[in-house]
Amino acid sequence: MSGPLHTPLCDKLDIEYPVVAFTHCKDVAVAVINAGGFAVLGEAMHMPDQIAADIKWIRDRIGGKRFGIDLVLPSSVPAEKTVDELLAMIPAGHREFEQKIKKKYNVPDPKTAPDIHHWGGLDQKRALQQLEVVFDERVPVFASGLGSPAFLLERAHQLGMQVWGLVGKPRQAKKLIGIGADGVIAQGFDAAGHTGDIGTFSIVPQVVDLARGTKTSVLAAGGVTTGRHLAAALALGADGVWTGSLWLTSRESDVNLPLKERLLEAETEDAVWSNCISGYTMRTTRSPWHDEWLSAEAPDVLKPPLQMILSSNYIQGSLDYQRKDLMTEAAGQGIHYVKEMKPARQILSDIIEEALDVFDRFAAKG
Amino acid sequence: MSSTASPPRVEEPPFRRGFDPARHGRRAECDGGRHVPGTKFAGRQFFEGTLTGDYRDFGPYPWRWFLMTSLTKKPAGYGHEAVWCDESSLTLLDDD
Numbered sequence A: 001m002s003g004p005l006h007t008p009l010c011d012k013l014d015i016e017y018p019v020v021a022f023t024h025c026k027d028v029a030v031a032v033i034n035a036g037g038f039a040v041l042g043e044a045m046h047m048p049d050q051i052a053a054d055i056k057w058i059r060d061r062i063g064g065k066r067f068g069i070d071l072v073l074p075s076s077v078p079a080e081k082t083v084d085e086l087l088a089m090i091p092a093g094h095r096e097f098e099q100k101i102k103k104k105y106n107v108p109d110p111k112t113a114p115d116i117h118h119w120g121g122l123d124q125k126r127a128l129q130q131l132e133v134v135f136d137e138r139v140p141v142f143a144s145g146l147g148s149p150a151f152l153l154e155r156a157h158q159l160g161m162q163v164w165g166l167v168g169k170p171r172q173a174k175k176l177i178g179i180g181a182d183g184v185i186a187q188g189f190d191a192a193g194h195t196g197d198i199g200t201f202s203i204v205p206q207v208v209d210l211a212r213g214t215k216t217s218v219l220a221a222g223g224v225t226t227g228r229h230l231a232a233a234l235a236l237g238a239d240g241v242w243t244g245s246l247w248l249t250s251r252e253s254d255v256n257l258p259l260k261e262r263l264l265e266a267e268t269e270d271a272v273w274s275n276c277i278s279g280y281t282m283r284t285t286r287s288p289w290h291d292e293w294l295s296a297e298a299p300d301v302l303k304p305p306l307q308m309i310l311s312s313n314y315i316q317g318s319l320d321y322q323r324k325d326l327m328t329e330a331a332g333q334g335i336h337y338v339k340e341m342k343p344a345r346q347i348l349s350d351i352i353e354e355a356l357d358v359f360d361r362f363a364a365k366g
Numbered sequence B: 001m002s003s004t005a006s007p008p009r010v011e012e013p014p015f016r017r018g019f020d021p022a023r024h025g026r027r028a029e030c031d032g033g034r035h036v037p038g039t040k041f042a043g044r045q046f047f048e049g050t051l052t053g054d055y056r057d058f059g060p061y062p063w064r065w066f067l068m069t070s071l072t073k074k075p076a077g078y079g080h081e082a083v084w085c086d087e088s089s090l091t092l093l094d095d096d
Helices: A008-013 A026-034 A048-062 A083-089 A092-104 A123-136 A150-158 A170-179 A200-211 A227-235 A257-265 A288-294 A306-320 A333-337 A344-365
Strands: A019-023 A038-042 A068-071 A141-144 A162-167 A183-187 A217-221 A240-243 A271-274 A282-285 B015-019 B027-035 B042-058 B063-073 B083-086 B090-092
Touching (some): A008 A217, A026 A048, A026 A344, A038 A141, A092 A306, A123 A150, A123 B027, A123 B042, A150 A162, A150 B063, A162 A170, A170 A183, A170 A200, A200 A217, A227 A344, A271 A288, B027 B063
Parallel strands (some): A019 A038, A038 A068, A183 A217
Antiparallel strands (some): B042 B063
8 A cells, every 4th residue: 555644654563554542442452453553552550461361352353463562661669658658648638628529529439449559569570570471472562651661672672572662752762762662652742641741743853853764663642633633743754643532432442431421522621731630740631620629729739649549539439420520531632623432443534534635635736 | 548458568579789880979860750550540750860870670681770869850749869760761961
């Protein structure tokens, strides 16, 4: 296949379209791959046996096509305390503020209390155990959603795997390109979840310039939800796009229905950059929890992981009782264009059609 | 919270200690961060400080981590005086 949408990334991954879906849902991943795109499954939360099971499940459904697994590699780790020590560090005033929010919005207690004693743990050990599965399974593409994959690149290449890294700064990209990473995801401030503070239109061409003349592919990320975004990313020199929010409301997505409805209603200004959920700054959809922590009477947000401990009952309660009015989810600023609950296959084909229209329009003017 | 009892302490991951005199006293920045416990999210954190030269190697690759102290930049509310940083997430300031 040739044409304006056929980039070196398509050859590298043996795909039709340079669109990568980042998703936590296996069904979405399979649907996108079978429709001619590429998918990377986020497995940061999962234990090694679950990751292995998910890989098998995907392989059984994509007929030898390639796929990717994304993990979060830690890049800084403080000294840990026990959970009980952490609980004791939450000030009484913050507990009172949490209770006030729960009372004001009638937030139900979760059916099962969040199991905070099994959160996190020893970051390096957890990551190493997850990585062993990825290596054992020779996953075609390993993507690091946060830390640098430099230390594992040689082994991955020996096993015939590609290694990608997600960056928010040009200097992070420069390091990855310098060590021979196969792909760099240049993620702009528009993106969901943790982002750098550089906008997509600014970071993508800088990373493209850094990768020029190398074998590293550049994927544009952050706010990519339409074919016009895809066309723009290719015009900036990217080899493809990395998309996330786009797939949350797809028919295949396992996001629960009220939350899908909330996401379909969300506008760009609802995708707020705040540290009130976890203590880390991330982009999530606005909820009463956000509004209250932005109010003048709110106490200072606690450091991680105390703020996550504080917010966990609110979040779990909203999910357990399907309270759309309380729910929040990571979503990027491109959420404005996510307005229908379509099959993933159709989402992909709509993007492709729109991008081709853009190129046809420019060709006609030429 | 309904959970009140802590499980036994998890054993420390096996690592090999070492000291790199070439890194001792070097000022550096760390594009840090980690998985946000209990979620599918990650969080970025930025640090600036001085490397002691102490390191720990994890896993078979090895995956090297340096100790940074005398932190001059750290996330708001960061409650520790030091941080372990992945080697490839460090930028030595004198090299810029």
